[in-house]
Amino acid sequence: MSNSETHPQVSYLEYQGKYKGILGWITSTDHKRIALLYLYCIIIFFFVAAFLGLTMSIEKMRPGQDFMNAQTYNGFFTVHGIIMIFMIVIPGLAAVFGNFALPLLIGARDVAFPRLNLFSWYLYVTGAILAVLSQLLKGGAPDTGWTFYVPYSAGSSTNVIWALTAAFVLGFSSILTGLNFIVTIHRMRAPGMTWFKMPLFPWALYATAWIQVLATPIVGITLLMVIAERVLHIGFFDPALGGDPVLFQHLFWIYSHPAVYIMILPAMGVITEIFPTFSQKPVFGYGAIAISSLAIAFVGYFVWGHHMFTSGISYWSKWFFSFLTFIVAVPSAIKVFNWISTMYGGSIQMRPPLLYAISFVFLFMIGGFTGLFLGALATNVQLHDTTFVVAHFHYIIFGGMGFAFFAGLHYWYPKMFGRMYSDRWAYIAWGFTFVGFNLLYFPQFIIGIQGMPRRYFDYLPQFQWGHFLSGIGAFILVTGLILMAWNLIYHKKRGAIAPANPWKGVTLEWQIASPPPVENFDEIPVIKHNPYWFGTEEEIRREKKS
Amino acid sequence: MxxxxxxxxxxxxxxxxxxxxxxxxxxxxxxxxxxxxxxxxxxxxxxxxxxxxxxxxxxxxxxxxxxxxxxxxxxxxxxxxxxxxKVPADAMKVTAIGRMWQWSFDYGNGKLSKILVLPINKAVRMDLHSVDVNHGFFIPAFRVKEDVIPGYKNYLWFIPKYKGDYDIFCTSYCGLQHSGMNTKARVVENSVFVHWLDSLPVTGNIPDPEGLVLIKNSGCIACHSLDGAKLVGPSFQGVYGKKHIVVTDGKEVEKVVDDAYIATSIIDPGKDVVKGFNKGLMQSYRDKLTDAQIVQITDYLKTLSGK
Amino acid sequence: MAEIKNIAPSEHHDYQGSKMGMWIFIFTELFLFGGLFLVYAVFRTQYSADFHKAAEETNTFIGTLNTIVLLISSMTVAMSITAIQSNNKGRAIRLLLVTIVLALIFMVNKYFEWGHKFELRLYPGSVVLTNLPKGELLFFGLYFMMTGLHALHVLVGMILLTVTIFRIKSGHVHSGNFSLIENSGLYWHLVDLIWIFLFPMMYLIT
Amino acid sequence: MSTEKHHISTYMSHGAVLVILLSLTALSVGMAELHLGAISVAVALLVASVKGTTVLTYFMHLKYESLFTKIMVAAVFLMYALVIIFLFFDYLFR
Known part of the structure; x- marks a missing residue:
């Protein structure tokens, strides 16, 4: 890069490589372009899956069949789950913002293995195509639920094998992304950036990446075993052939519980970037947040049994898994306290990313505290497999991960595209999204407590009020989402030109042009201090003394 | 709540x-x-x-x-x-059977019901049995839920405290009509319950008596028929109390089939062989059946002779 | 730290980084097989008598032979790295060729072993197999799944080693840049490592 | 990377490792032929672990790797061991 000092580099969006147009994008190994490739795919699939969710909510506004039959409904919630889980929330924050921001945040020019990174994206697309095919091929959409519980999934005549293969391939894509990030963080930090001078989003990604690498293979082999069961009639999980259906649940949740942390840890990381920037103040308790990410990842690996309290697992393993589940709640609580303390004493500027971040904390708290009901053995018995779980899960995944995704999108949008969106429309879209979201999912807590089971196409009349409110909420939510998408897409070309540092952030990505040049940094920066360093040297010295 | x-x-x-x-x-x-x-x-x-x-x-x-x-x-x-x-020892036993997509409740002796009727203030133990895929047995009002998994022996118990009808749901996704897989639990006075159970028609299979289970599991019926047909060995039908000419140590003796004779025939089959059948074809069950099990078999054979 | 370093990572080959990536990939492979080992462990405790009986039907001789073949091939790969490091390209290529031949021998053995099972009608879904006691059925299910998946890894390893040979010939891999041979070597050792555990589980524990 | 020092193992040491591995295999097969019952499982797995460690240490050069790589490998095996233990919390106490 010796010539980079003489003439400035073009932005990664305009850079003309070997190929033009779309080919230039899908052959590019630039981490920023790959991030956008993921982003576009995720947005498209998100709207598909959200549409499925909306139709399900409308169908359920009245008991009985309105415009879709039970088989279609069962297919819809399965596909909604598969797309949302495997194609949106698992790759979501890690693959989009991880790819975009990780090298920028640690002062690197790319990830460790750029070609492998592109390969991950191709795997992702392959898996996505398989998942889409599973819907459209003869045989019908898979109707097993995204959890693929045997023996039902071993016997269902729908395209279960396609969906299983899709999940397997998507899992592989996730593993390779994780592998890439671990090596990137280890090997490519800018000079002087010790582990504890690294920003907290990379910390979160690091913890996430280890789960991706160490948990995903287990579900991979489990899905292969179900495929073998269907194709070769090897009865690993079929009781008629000596197999054990509960063993499937163990293996499935050994991955799929940590998968929740694959989703939420990067979300926490994004939030941790946003609070200090908009408070103009160092993050409170840097070490505690960094270590709690690792603690969540490690302990979270061993709590899978809490999905199976009613499956007939042994009494002592219930006791044990419940205990660990409560332990893993503590680091999450620590993070919340640190976020709100970061705002305390700051100079807070209200902008859309901060609004989304604050909503994240609120919704994540509701999701987290309702998780305690499910972790406690006695209340779990009442609430397991009811819409309470559905609501809890969506508060964590949509209210948590989803709102963090929106926060991150609004935060890094100027850096990604070099334009500003409209703040006013961002607030309006937020209003619809926030109100719609709560109206959609909060009633489900209450009918869940009253005993409304999940995955029900039809229900008894006493639960109608909840489903009715949910249906209205779903409309409002989708309206908000469309407004948000419109705001971002419309201003991508027409918005005001974004300055290099619109939020006055201090982390490395704000020190370069918006959008960043192809090689990110003309000169790799040398890091001397804490990543969240807002004041002058004197101010900080004074603060330390007092 | x-x-x-x-x-x-x-x-x-x-x-x-x-x-x-x-x-x-x-x-x-x-x-x-x-x-x-x-x-x-x-x-x-x-x-x-x-x-x-x-x-x-x-x-x-x-x-x-x-x-x-x-x-x-x-x-x-x-x-x-x-x-x-922790199920109390005196709990009444009901088996809940889940199949796609309905519940049935087995009160024993072939008495099957589509709704769960229970006496008030009496502990009931529900054994959960699935014939096809995973189901979940859930009565919200009683705060009980356990999954019903094929090949597993799961259970739950409770004491109903108030009379009335309560919803029962299936909570583990089980296919097309998963949401239709619900029924009622009806809690009634004990006397009403007893009357209801008596009038419940026998529609299910009556389980095999323990002796017959042992006979089947030990492979006895391969050579001894239950219906009088002559196979490798004498039929079990009416065998108890019957007089046989048996060959003991080469001599023909007349013997009545009683408890002792049956026990001997199981443990030492070559000792008294009924005339017309060959010696040495049957193995000893000395270590395979306990004395208590032999008594159960004998009791069952008695029923085949109407005794 | 005071002076400004100007590094261009995209032009710089990170030897330690690529090795670390390979190790992490190996971890995922270990956990992939680890899932099957978990299943094996659970069923073995549940059906120990059946597993005992079924394991006697696997051919300990072929199993032992294949263990020896794989162990030797592991050594030749390790030696070829030594050869590359001491700049002896010809020897490195010869040692890798020996490794691939050994891998082939392994696969031929496997072919005969599986073929024999098929002759006995012991293949997944066969009538003979489904009529066996449940524990034996599960054992053979695991047997085919585990040895099959392992054989697939042997194939991938062979391809990797072949690619490595060509890269050595073309001069891309040499004593100054031997990441590729080291990483395919690591992969090959992983194949061996998994077999070291499969061998007692399938052939020895009786 | 030209500045980095690599440990170069000798051919002899690889040969010696192979001899150890083959002897361990022989030991394992021999023990299995004795039909020791429950102990044979433990012995077979113990021998396999020793063999696995040997391959990791010498063939895979773990002995000459950085401390971090060693810790990483150890941690991964520890994680796996914990998964087995926690899974058997269920199966052993049923």
Whole structure:
């Protein structure tokens, strides 16, 4: 890069490589372009899956069949789950913002293995195509639920094998992304950036990446075993052939519980970037947040049994898994306290990313505290497999991960595209999204407590009020989402030109042009201090003394 | 939560209220604090941000307090749950059978019902059995739920406290009509229950008597028919009490088939062989059947002779 | 730290980084097989008598032979790295060729072993197999799944080693840049490592 | 990377490792032929672990790797061991 000092580099969006147009994008190994490739795919699939969710909510506004039959409904919630889980929330924050921001945040020019990174994206697309095919091929959409519980999934005549293969391939894509990030963080930090001078989003990604690498293979082999069961009639999980259906649940949740942390840890990381920037103040308790990410990842690996309290697992393993589940709640609580303390004493500027971040904390708290009901053995018995779980899960995944995704999108949008969106429309879209979201999912807590089971196409009349409110909420939510998408897409070309540092952030990505040049940094920066360093040297010295 | 109608509800509801109180306290507190900081430290006030980076004391406080709270919750959750796995010895037994997509309740002796009728204030143990895929047995009002998994022996128990009809749901997704897989639990006075059970027609299979199960499992019926047909060995039909000419040590003797004779024939089959059958074809069951099991077999053979 | 370093990572080959990536990939492979080992462990405790009986039907001789073949091939790969490091390209290529031949021998053995099972009608879904006691059925299910997946890894390893040979010939891999041979070597050792555990589980524990 | 020092193992040491591995295989097969019952499982797995460690240490050069790589490998095996233990919390106490 010796010539980079003489003439400035073009932005990664305009850079003309070997190929033009779309080919230039899908052959590019630039981490920023790959991030956008993921982003576009995720947005498209998100709207598909959200549409499925909306139709399900409308169908359920009245008991009985309105415009879709039970088989279609069962297919819809399965596909909604598969797309949302495997194609949106698992790759979501890690693959989009991880790819975009990780090298920028640690002062690197790319990830460790750029070609492998592109390969991950191709795997992702392959898996996505398989998942889409599973819907459209003869045989019908898979109707097993995204959890693929045997023996039902071993016997269902729908395209279960396609969906299983899709999940397997998507899992592989996730593993390779994780592998890439671990090596990137280890090997490519800018000079002087010790582990504890690294920003907290990379910390979160690091913890996430280890789960991706160490948990995903287990579900991979489990899905292969179900495929073998269907194709070769090897009865690993079929009781008629000596197999054990509960063993499937163990293996499935050994991955799929940590998968929740694959989703939420990067979300926490994004939030941790946003609070200090908009408070103009160092993050409170840097070490505690960094270590709690690792603690969540490690302990979270061993709590899978809490999905199976009613499956007939042994009494002592219930006791044990419940205990660990409560332990893993503590680091999450620590993070919340640190976020709100970061705002305390700051100079807070209200902008859309901060609004989304604050909503994240609120919704994540509701999701987290309702998780305690499910972790406690006695209340779990009442609430397991009811819409309470559905609501809890969506508060964590949509209210948590989803709102963090929106926060991150609004935060890094100027850096990604070099334009500003409209703040006013961002607030309006937020209003619809926030109100719609709560109206959609909060009633489900209450009918869940009253005993409304999940995955029900039809229900008894006493639960109608909840489903009715949910249906209205779903409309409002989708309206908000469309407004948000419109705001971002419309201003991508027409918005005001974004300055290099619109939020006055201090982390490395704000020190370069918006959008960043192809090689990110003309000169790799040398890091001397804490990543969240807002004041002058004197101010900080004074603060330390007092 | 709405009123619980079983003995187990109190433990569940106590835990629920405890967590709810903690949750509301923190959610309201933290949200208020967040909104307050937004106004108090708004940039419009033009006060520079204070550049502090953390406090070890605070970190310790907000690690230890949540830790204590969650341990308390864990403890109550466990306390409320533990009794659910301790079935009283005198509990009435009902088997809940789940199949796609309906429940049936087996009261024993072939008495099957589509709804669950139970006497009030009497402990009932439900053994859960699935004939196809996973189901979940859930009675919200009683605060009981266990999965019904093929090949597994899962169970639950409770004491219904109030008369009335309660919903039963299937909570584990089981295919097309999963949402239609519900029925009622009806709690009635004991006398009503007894009457109902008596009038319940026998529609299910009556399980094999223990002796017959042993006979089948030991492979006896390969050579001894139950219907009088002559196979390798004498038929079991009417065999008890019958007079046989048997060959003992080469001599023909007449013997009545009684308890002792049957026991001898099982343990030492070559000793008294019925005339017309060959010696040495039957193996000894000396170590394979216990004395108690031989008595059960004998009892069953008696029923085949009408005795 | 005071002076400004100007590094261009995209032009710089990170030897330690690529090795670390390979190790992490190996971890995922270990956990992939680890899932099957978990299943094996659970069923073995549940059906120990059946597993005992079924394991006697696997051919300990072929199993032992294949173990020896794989162990030797592991050594030749390790030696070829030594050869590359001491700049002896010809020897490195010869040692890799020996490794591939050994891998082939392994696969031929496997072919005969599986073929024999098929002759006995012991293949997944066969009538003979489904009529066996449940534990034996599960054992053979695991047997085919585990040895099959392992054989697939042997194939991938062979391809990797072949690619490595060509890269050595073309001069891309040499004593100054031997990441590729080291990483395919690591992969090959992983194949061996998994077999070291499969061998007692399938052939020895009786 | 030209500045980095690599440990070069000798051919002899690889040969010696192979001899150890083959002897361990022989030991394992021999023990299995004795039909020791429950002990044979433990012995077979113990021998396999020793063999696995040997391959990791010498063939895979773990002995000459950085401390971090060693810790990483150890941690991964520890994680797996914990998964087995926690899974058997269920199966052993049923």
């Amino acid at each position: 709405f009123e619980g109608a079983s003995n187990l509800a109190a433990g569940v509801d106590r835990t629920f209220i405890l967590i709810l109180a903690i949750a509301v306290f923190f959610i309201v507190g933290i949200t208020t604090f967040m909104i307050w900081t937004l106004f108090k430290y708004s940039r419009k006030k033009n006060i520079p941000a204070r550049q502090f980076t953390g406090s070890v004391t605070l970190e310790i406080i907000w690690t230890v307090i949540p830790l204590i709270l969650v341990m308390v919750i864990f403890f109550y959750g466990w306390k409320g749950y533990a009794p659910m796995r």
